[in-house]
Amino acid sequence: GQVFKLEDYKPSEFLIPETKLTFNLHPTKTLVQAELTIRTRSGQPPNAALVLDGDELVLRSLAINGKVLDAASYTATPDRLTINELPQADTFTLSIETEVAPEHNKALSGLYRSSGNYTTQCEAEGFRRITYFLDRPDVLSVYTVRLEADSKEAPLLLSNGNLVERGPVESGALDSGRHFAVWHDPFPKPSYLFALVGGDLGSIKDSFTTASGREVELGIYVEHGKEERAAYAMAALKRSMRWDEEVFGREYDLDVFNIVAVSDFNMGAMENKGLNIFNDKYVLADEATASDADYAGIEAVIAHEYFHNWTGNRITCRDWFQLCLKEGLTVFRDHEFSADQRSRAVKRIAEVRGLRAQQFPEDQGPLAHPVRPRRYREINNFYTSTVYEKGSEVVRMIRTILGAEDFRRGMDLYFERHDGDAATIEDFLRVFEEVSGRDLSQFALWYHQAGTPSVQVAMRHDADKREVTLHLEQALAPTPSESRKRLMHIPLQFGLVGQDGRDIAVKAAGEGVEGDVIHLRKRHQTIRFTDVPERPVLSINRGFSAPIMLAMEQTAEDRMFLARHDSDLFARWQALTTLYTQALTQAYRTIRGGSTPEFAPALLALVGDTARNEALEPAYRALALSLPGEGDIAREIGQTIDPDAILAARNALVLAIAAANADDFAKIYEAMAASGPFSPDAADAGRRSLRNVLLDYLSAPAGDVKRAASRYESATNMTDRAAALAVLAHRQSGSPETVAALADFESRFRPEPLVIDKWFQIQATVPGTATVNTVRELMRHSGFSIDNPNRVRSLVGTFAAANQTAFHAADGSGYKLFADAVLEVERRNPQVAARIATAFRSWRSLEPGRQDKARQALVAISQHRDLSSDLRDIVERTLA
Numbered sequence: 001g002q003v004f005k006l007e008d009y010k011p012s013e014f015l016i017p018e019t020k021l022t023f024n025l026h027p028t029k030t031l032v033q034a035e036l037t038i039r040t041r042s043g044q045p046p047n048a049a050l051v052l053d054g055d056e057l058v059l060r061s062l063a064i065n066g067k068v069l070d071a072a073s074y075t076a077t078p079d080r081l082t083i084n085e086l087p088q089a090d091t092f093t094l095s096i097e098t099e100v101a102p103e104h105n106k107a108l109s110g111l112y113r114s115s116g117n118y119t120t121q122c123e124a125e126g127f128r129r130i131t132y133f134l135d136r137p138d139v140l141s142v143y144t145v146r147l148e149a150d151s152k153e154a155p156l157l158l159s160n161g162n163l164v165e166r167g168p169v170e171s172g173a174l175d176s177g178r179h180f181a182v183w184h185d186p187f188p189k190p191s192y193l194f195a196l197v198g199g200d201l202g203s204i205k206d207s208f209t210t211a212s213g214r215e216v217e218l219g220i221y222v223e224h225g226k227e228e229r230a231a232y233a234m235a236a237l238k239r240s241m242r243w244d245e246e247v248f249g250r251e252y253d254l255d256v257f258n259i260v261a262v263s264d265f266n267m268g269a270m271e272n273k274g275l276n277i278f279n280d281k282y283v284l285a286d287e288a289t290a291s292d293a294d295y296a297g298i299e300a301v302i303a304h305e306y307f308h309n310w311t312g313n314r315i316t317c318r319d320w321f322q323l324c325l326k327e328g329l330t331v332f333r334d335h336e337f338s339a340d341q342r343s344r345a346v347k348r349i350a351e352v353r354g355l356r357a358q359q360f361p362e363d364q365g366p367l368a369h370p371v372r373p374r375r376y377r378e379i380n381n382f383y384t385s386t387v388y389e390k391g392s393e394v395v396r397m398i399r400t401i402l403g404a405e406d407f408r409r410g411m412d413l414y415f416e417r418h419d420g421d422a423a424t425i426e427d428f429l430r431v432f433e434e435v436s437g438r439d440l441s442q443f444a445l446w447y448h449q450a451g452t453p454s455v456q457v458a459m460r461h462d463a464d465k466r467e468v469t470l471h472l473e474q475a476l477a478p479t480p481s482e483s484r485k486r487l488m489h490i491p492l493q494f495g496l497v498g499q500d501g502r503d504i505a506v507k508a509a510g511e512g513v514e515g516d517v518i519h520l521r522k523r524h525q526t527i528r529f530t531d532v533p534e535r536p537v538l539s540i541n542r543g544f545s546a547p548i549m550l551a552m553e554q555t556a557e558d559r560m561f562l563a564r565h566d567s568d569l570f571a572r573w574q575a576l577t578t579l580y581t582q583a584l585t586q587a588y589r590t591i592r593g594g595s596t597p598e599f600a601p602a603l604l605a606l607v608g609d610t611a612r613n614e615a616l617e618p619a620y621r622a623l624a625l626s627l628p629g630e631g632d633i634a635r636e637i638g639q640t641i642d643p644d645a646i647l648a649a650r651n652a653l654v655l656a657i658a659a660a661n662a663d664d665f666a667k668i669y670e671a672m673a674a675s676g677p678f679s680p681d682a683a684d685a686g687r688r689s690l691r692n693v694l695l696d697y698l699s700a701p702a703g704d705v706k707r708a709a710s711r712y713e714s715a716t717n718m719t720d721r722a723a724a725l726a727v728l729a730h731r732q733s734g735s736p737e738t739v740a741a742l743a744d745f746e747s748r749f750r751p752e753p754l755v756i757d758k759w760f761q762i763q764a765t766v767p768g769t770a771t772v773n774t775v776r777e778l779m780r781h782s783g784f785s786i787d788n789p790n791r792v793r794s795l796v797g798t799f800a801a802a803n804q805t806a807f808h809a810a811d812g813s814g815y816k817l818f819a820d821a822v823l824e825v826e827r828r829n830p831q832v833a834a835r836i837a838t839a840f841r842s843w844r845s846l847e848p849g850r851q852d853k854a855r856q857a858l859v860a861i862s863q864h865r866d867l868s869s870d871l872r873d874i875v876e877r878t879l880a
């Protein structure tokens, strides 16, 4: 396939200031009339052909300035329209009629049907599947959209912007049974932000008054009968709107804001101007069907898409290489929002866990790419955790370096200067340089270089001189097509912790320290602190101020001290996590050597003390009790991985912690029982999460099935019910109680696909080779559908991404099952197939036998005929 390169960027010679679309909606024969005002950028008559993008399009007619074009003056293929003979004028009107079949569109890109409703997904390149267009983000156009549909099939007709007109279609003859609606969006936008919805949906309505007094009508549209489940999303939307006014000074700009939930959706949600379209997973919630994690996900995604109105829509991207300009920034904004709504420390720990589990392996494997890539074959494969999550970390570092005030001034300048623009990362960085007077050129490497930097730190204390010296060293390993790396600017928040647990006020000698931040910019850096009254313990990369791997010479005693006393709660959690990781890698080696691992009693006691520490909120304690995942341990070990030994090591530590703290855990488990009616708020969710983590420990010993079984039966909300089911399935697999609970869950929630997804996930993550067969059987379950992305991700995607011992089964059966499933998905939906196929990305770190089997599976996929460019790109890069 073609490789697109950043350095090849050229502005379009043609602009489309105005776009008028008429859709005659029909399941298999939708007619799309596009009337485009085309203008040359130069203001002169065109001096080249007009080439428009298409994808699987059928052209019905073509006219310029009302005159039908003769066949000799253009060529039309499904993926391109080239018009060679153009008027000798700087502006003309191009009328295009295309025909599409929404019902047959299983790729879920462009115009398609989901549960009988018409809907669209145009990011990144779906609009070209609707009509021929300059389908690139720097071509901004004002849209007027007329929708016509059968009034019964689609009483609801929505598009971007404000409703202008609606009514029955005057057919001249008898009532045609069709009606229409016209929508106008006054804000020029790129085609990827276009959306329409036609269908029969229920809704809830509300309103919001902006800070400057604009009345905004809010609507959330869902399947009939599920209206009440949209209430939390609506409340989250209103909180998001207020928060963006208060924290970023950003107000909403249209009279309506609509959200539509659909059940077949490739992504989480989409920020189309004034008409967000959501995967229903991120809208629908009630106590009986949604877990606390679902509620938190809804709050975050509602906020994310709403925040895009400024960071993405009002200011969009010049080209798709700049994707992180809107995504990294908007993730940062939604992270901050959630941190303000919930607990900042808990939120930060959850973010870092996610970053390490998803982004670090990407950055350290064959699919590594810079936050702003320089080339791609398939842009849909760059909606990655590097672009999103690391992109957010980079914005966070800008704030750390500048401080909150200059950061806000920079954001204000960005909004003021670039409103209405299709901008670049250079534009973004420049505003921060201007407001702060700082040089961010070295810092900008965070956007340009792939890979996770590692930093080594050693501390020396000289009691006589009352001095502390820090030695820091940075390194960045080569990544695909980047063998030589330059030195990064790494901001490290730190403190020197005294024996009383408080930070010692320090004086730094030499450069590189500003307040509580060390700016590491060289390969080696030494920092001297004078007048240090006592031997401190170093706490560094507090708050995870830089997304790096840290290696620090530090004793277990010092780490335990930090785990108890560090004033930075993230660093406290990190100290404990590092102790876990060291214990687990040691246990892994012991098990590989044929012996039984043992764990330091001091560590087991520290875990118990942390669990009991009522000065810490329950949600925090739950995270502190959560051991690194099998993937985290694998990453730490690095090579010749044996997933079975990792699982054994992790289970051994779980059992040791449980045995050392059984009585206390049982007491806290009881103390965390719910006392009042259900609330999804962070405090109650935190109590549930601590209780459920303890349930997992208490149910780890063989045969200890009673507590989880009764928890399952008495559960009154989905969080507790699903948690108890997971504990039963993962800890007491095959027990009669587990079998009964799995059957009960299935029959209780059969009509609820989003809940059945949890049932799939829980079973797909049962450790051990036997799960390969379970997944094969579940793919034949009536609740499974290979056409539905949520089902595919829950069962097949989860199996590959989150079940190390089954996916990497030594006999290769997991790979085989997965490769077959990926190809099956691929025939319908290449984007989803390519996404789940990234589960192979760490195959080279496995032991040789598994590596071999994984390679065979990858090669088998790559040799398949007619592979989509999406899947080919992932598989070839993974094998390279």
Ligand code: DPP
Pocket: 123, 267, 268, 269, 270, 271, 304, 305, 308, 327, 383
């Ligand atoms: N732009 C969308 C989002 O991240 C879609 N992927 O919000």
Ligand code: ZN
Pocket: 304, 308, 326, 327, 330
């Ligand atoms: Zn986004």
